[in-house]
Amino acid sequence: MTLTASNALLSFGGILLLASLRAEAALSVTLNGTPCSVDNIVTRDVCIIGGGSTGTYSAIRLSDLGKTVMVVEEKNRLGGHTETYHDPVTGTPHDYSVVVWHDLDIVRNYFARLNVSLVKSSAGGSGAKQYFDFQTGKPLPNYSPGDPTPGLAAYAAQLAKYPYVEEGFDLHYPVPSDLLLPFGQFVKKHNLQSMGSLIFGFAQGLGDVFAQPTLYVMKNFGSDILKNIKTGFLTTAEHDNSLLYEHATADLGPNVLLNSQILAVDRSDREEAKVLVKTPSGVTLVKSRKLVFTIPPKLENLRGWDLSALERSLFRQFSNSGYYTAILRNSGLPSNLSLVNVSPHTEYNHAALPGLYGITPTGIENLLDVKYGSVNGLPDDQVKKDILSTAARLQVPGRTTGNPELAVYSRHTPFELTVPPKAIAGGFYKRLYGLQGQRHTYYTGAAFHTHDSSLLWQFTEALLPNITAV
Ligand SMILES: Cc1cc2nc3c(=O)[nH]c(=O)nc-3n(C[C@H](O)[C@H](O)[C@H](O)COP(=O)(O)OP(=O)(O)OC[C@H]3O[C@@H](n4cnc5c(N)ncnc54)[C@H](O)[C@@H]3O)c2cc1C
Structure with missing residues (x-):
């Protein structure tokens, strides 16, 4: 091929254009050497x-x-972690992870700024509660979690000693030994047993809440939560x-x-x-x-x-717990019941983990909300399989034959990040905040x-x- 002056210019122009496109498409920078x-x-x-x-x-x-x-x-x-399922049939939304916020000015101002309306809500969930041993699938008709009131009052008095834990990890040193105790020991020391079942249900996601240092439990289940349990939380109007x-x-x-x-x-x-x-x-x-x-x-x-x-x-x-959410479809379980996992073999009859905390109504026919916890991270396949097989074995009166499947599944893991009591006492959080x-x-x-x-x-x-x- 003969190179004429004009096609030489064109080719040269093309190279220039390409070069400039490349320069735009790929700039060179140096990061970490x-x-x-x-x-x-x-x-x-x-x-x-x-x-x-x-x-x-x-x-x-x-x-x-x-x-x-x-x-x-x-x-x-x-x-x-905030996730909403929109039912494709009815268009009805269901929040299957974050549900409520504290009734505080900072919350109201933030939602107003983003033009989202709020209403008061309880954190208790809906549906008549029934208790089952999810490991055997058998109902426990005589089980009652008892009245948590005395334990909660004694717990509130303990919380009042450490108001600073609700603001962060600016701890007082030496760290009070009660904050370092496994929460199960703290419960016994201060006669809080009557709230054992309630706190396990509320502090979902913390793994084995009774083995966690009390500090983490108090931070998660603090005095403003106790106040909002009485006076109501906030959720979105929609x-x-x-x-x-x-x-x-x-x-x-x-x-x-x-x-x-x-x-x-x-x-x-x-x-x-x-x-x-x-x-x-x-x-x-x-x-x-x-x-x-x-x-x-x-x-x-x-x-x-x-x-x-x-x-x-x-x-x-940092170690972490595991927390997973799902919506169960076609389970054959009644849509209006709140099924709580109770174990005859644990101290407060709380669910044995890894396992389901419970199954609750979504307000949408044929769809149920599932929460699952573990003390550490698990493979998703294992969690999904366990959710389906557990749901299948529940002997709920009025159950129809179902073909359970997960409409959605979500991994919220790593969830709670914790360090051992020795590290807390040794100034871990002082160094972290540093x-x-x-x-x-x-x-x-x-x-x-x-x-x-x-x-x-x-x-x-x-x-x-x-x-x-x-
Ligand atoms: C099932 C469930 C129910 C809950 N219910 C409530 C409730 O009702 N009320 C309440 O106040 N709190 C609730 N919580 C807790 C609340 O969701 C968390 O406290 C809150 O979301 C923590 O905020 P965050 O910003 O630390 O983390 P997140 O909200 O998880 O945000 C972290 C973000 O970082 C992203 N990310 C992670 N790694 C990377 C990376 N390497 N690069 C880029 N992005 C990354 C993640 O995708 C995520 O979007 C609930 C949590 C769960 C799981």
Whole structure:
């Protein structure tokens, strides 16, 4: 082929164009000493890692305080543990994970800001309760959980000694020995036995609540919860708690990266942190002066992070419980009953874990809500199989033949992150909180306080002045 002057120019122009397209498509940056190609670079005041309860709250509040934000979330939606099933037949929503919040100004203001209406609600669930030994499937018609009132009153008196545990992990040292006792021993020491069954049901997700250090139980089941049990919690008027996150997603617009995986985090620069993210439309580098960290700080969740020796040594100490939710379809079980798992072989007749806490109505015919717990993480296949086989063996009067299947299933694991009493006494949380503000990073989320969205929003709100300071 003969190269003429004009097609030589065209080819040269084509190469230039290609080169410039490539330059746009792949910029080169260095993170943690490794050169990487990125498709685009965005700069924000704050990059928020995780778009669940605290990540979304941080994004909305920081935006309102005049900061530019970018949220990085691995799932295809904001909301984390908040999940709503929409029945395809009736369109009826059912919240099968987060159900209620505390009746507090911070909660009401946040929902008003996102234009989601709230109503009062009890946390007790609906449906007449019936007790079954889920291991044998047999009903326990004579079982009663008893009156928890005396135990609850004595527990409230104990809680009043440690008001600071409801605000975070700013503990008093030496840590009071009662807070380090396995909760089962604490119950006996202070004659709280009558509330044993109630607390097991309420503190779902904590694994073996009676083996956990009392500190974690008090943080999860504190005085404001006791108050709200009496006066009522809040839930969404539409009974669709995901609305909060749908409205937040619309509000935040392009400042959310969904379905996005963190490839690397480099916080070595004095001026800014760099977060390299694989998004559905390419690799994005987010540069920001501050990071808000809201994800479970387990080492396996932090691949690609430039963890310091201290961060690594702290995060590796966390153990976690397992918590799973599902909606059961075609089980043949009545749709209006609340079935509680009771074991004749446990101290407070609480469910033996791993296993189902119970099966409750969804308000939708033929669909039932299932909660499942374990002391550590389990494979999803094992949990699903156990849910189906347990449901199949329940000998409930009036049961019809069913063909049980899971309409939805969700893994909320790792759930409660804990460290042993010795670590707590030795200042683990003092060192953990010492990380606040170091290396551009501010920490919030359940591992830094407790699994309670309302209390977590309070905790996050208290961090904002530090995050917004120049
Ligand atoms: C079944 C169930 C019922 C509950 N009921 C209530 C209730 O009624 N009221 C209440 O107040 N609380 C309730 N909770 C607890 C509440 O959901 C949690 O306390 C709260 O969601 C914790 O907020 P968070 O921001 O720490 O975590 P999450 O809300 O879980 O948010 C973390 C987010 O980070 C994302 N993420 C994780 N790792 C990465 C990563 N590597 N990269 C990017 N993104 C990542 C996750 O996908 C998630 O969206 C319930 C929890 C469960 C599981």
